[in-house]
Amino acid sequence: MEAVTTPPSSRRTSPGTTKGYPRAVKVWLCIGLFMIFVQVVVGGITRLTGSGLSITKWEIVTGTLPPMNEAAWEAEFAEYRATPQYQKINEGMSMSDFKFIYFWEYIHRLWARLMGFVFIIPLGFFVARGMVDRPLLKRLGVVFLLAALVASFGWIMVASGLIDRPWVNAYKLTMHLSLALILFSYLFWTTLKVMQPNPEVIHNKMLKKGAIAITALAAVQIILGGIMSGMKAGLYFPTWPDMNGMAVPEVLLAASNWTVENFVDYDATLFMPALVQIMHRTTAYVLTALVLWFAYRGLKAQTTAHFRTGLYLLVSMLIIQVGLGIFTLINCVGTVPVGLGVYHQAGALLFLSIVLFVDYQVLKTSN
DSSP, X not given: OOOOBOOGGGOOOOTTTSSOOOHHHHHHHHHHHHHHHHHHHHHHHHHHTTOTTSOOOOOSSGGGSOOOSHHHHXXXXXXXXXXXXXXXXXXXXXHHHHHHHHHHHHHHHHHHHHHHHHHHHHHHHHHHTTOSOHHHHHHHHHHHHHHHHHHHHHHHHHHTTTXXXXXXXXXXXXXXXXXXXXXXXXXXXXXXHHHSSSXXXXXXXXHHHHHHHHHHHHHHHHHHHHHHHHHTGGGTOOOSSSBTTBSSOGGGTOGGXXXXXXXXXXXXXXXXXXXHHHHHHHHHHHHHHXXXXXXXXXXXXXXXXXXXXXXXXXXHHHHHHHHHHHHHHHTOSSSOOHHHHHHHHHHHHHHHHHHHHHHHHHHOOOO
């Protein structure tokens, strides 16, 4: 017998969970998730349009308002013209073009400030009214600390492109994205605990191990995607299923290319773009096979309606995400397509959300 479902009468409950949280708290948590999702998407647009270095200062309060007159715009533009990105890539840029890239970085930072207000003000109200208990308050404290860490690393990432390099460092960009996704994942799991405090327990070791494996592989794939995006690796091998006519690029077959310098100075040769892209592709193939196997076994086993729904969503989103990845890649001719690139990043976040939902159904046993 592969699996049994705990009868409703034997499901475990914890003090304070039987009545549930107020609807206002649930809506607030969902709004928080939506805002983080939007922030990740806007961050993708900011990166793909080369807008991340347009604002050269980190001003939490005074930076809330954009330049309000021509003199202020000229001052901002003058500071940008002193950066390596302008001098090496965008020399001769017009004021209108500068305003375009400034807009996306400004929206990215403004939305982050807005998220802070949406988090702190309602939380204070909920605490004062006794609508948030201690366990949830502790988890929300972790959310706040993670958000602060993401914001801080955002500036570290931007600063990496203001000194010598004309682009944000790909590794720091990936760290910033990874921290944002950890924040989203933690808040998503917290929201699941609030919305579905006592899920039916699925006693199936194979499904539990499979869920953990998919989560780990999805995390690796997202990290590789971040590095690939930061390195603009798609521009160098924009073909599929081959890589410019080769199964494995020749640059990876030469032992002399496997040096620390090539890993650090990733934009000096084709070595790192080739390596990251082939790893991203290979992980996608393995992840696809694993998800399809997991869904097949999960639908055959005795589980729950929530879990089965999660499996259908997981396979559907996997197909969409693979398609987006291929179309993004083969359209990387001369430049990365912003629309497809953003959809692919948003798809990764949706896929991660479904993975976490499935995890919660199969792994969650108690509060």
